[in-house]
Amino acid sequence: VPPPPIVPPRTISRFFTLRVIGATIALVGAFTLSFAWLECWSLVDSLYFTTSTLATIGFGDLRPARRVSRVLTSLLGVAGVGLLGGLVSATLAEWTRPTAPDAPERLDTQSASASRTGSLAARLLGWARLEIWDPSCGIRLAPWAQVAALFGIGVVGFKAC
Known part of the structure; x- marks a missing residue:
């Protein structure tokens, strides 16, 4: 039995x-x-206010006085959570991507599982009703679809993949 191939460490x-x-x-x-x-x-x-709100x-110590600025602050807070969640999700997806010779087989299994999970999440969050989620996309794109839905980017007819 030949030894398993040496796989270099995962890089982004x-x-x-x-x-x-x-x-x-x-x-x-x-x-x-x-x-x-x-x-x-x-x-x-x-810049200070933006980065502290985004994080x-x-x-x-600073707070917006105008209503439109308060709305932007709310959107910025949601975007911060979405960006952080998307960053973590995408980083983990990149790090856990299969690299072994049996990768296509494992990837198909992962895709089927992610599709079921994504479909369940879409139903629970109501994305399927708004037609902004395609269950065949899997769960990896869920944070981006959520951010797009929250900001009204293509709320109707948006497909994540």
Whole structure:
């Protein structure tokens, strides 16, 4: 019996890293500029408020006075939770992706299981009724579909894959 092949340690792909960093920078930049304009805060104060809210820390030393800014703050808090959940989910998916020679067989088993789990989650959360979830996609895209649904991005007819 030949020894099993040596598999190098799992690394996160550069493309994945650039997507996550790009999404985070875009989100922080957009909300920082929005708060600076709406609340007449300095860019430093706006960046501080944005990052503390995105990280769900919320120290309370700065708070928006206008209603539209309060709505943006709520969206930013939800986006922070969604981004963090999506980041953890995508990182774990990248790290646990099979690399052994029997990978296609194991991947098919994982896909079937994830599809059942994703379908159950879609039914529980009502995504199937809104037609924003395709059960064949599996559970890996669930956080992104949730964020898209929360922000109203393609609420009707959105398919995650």
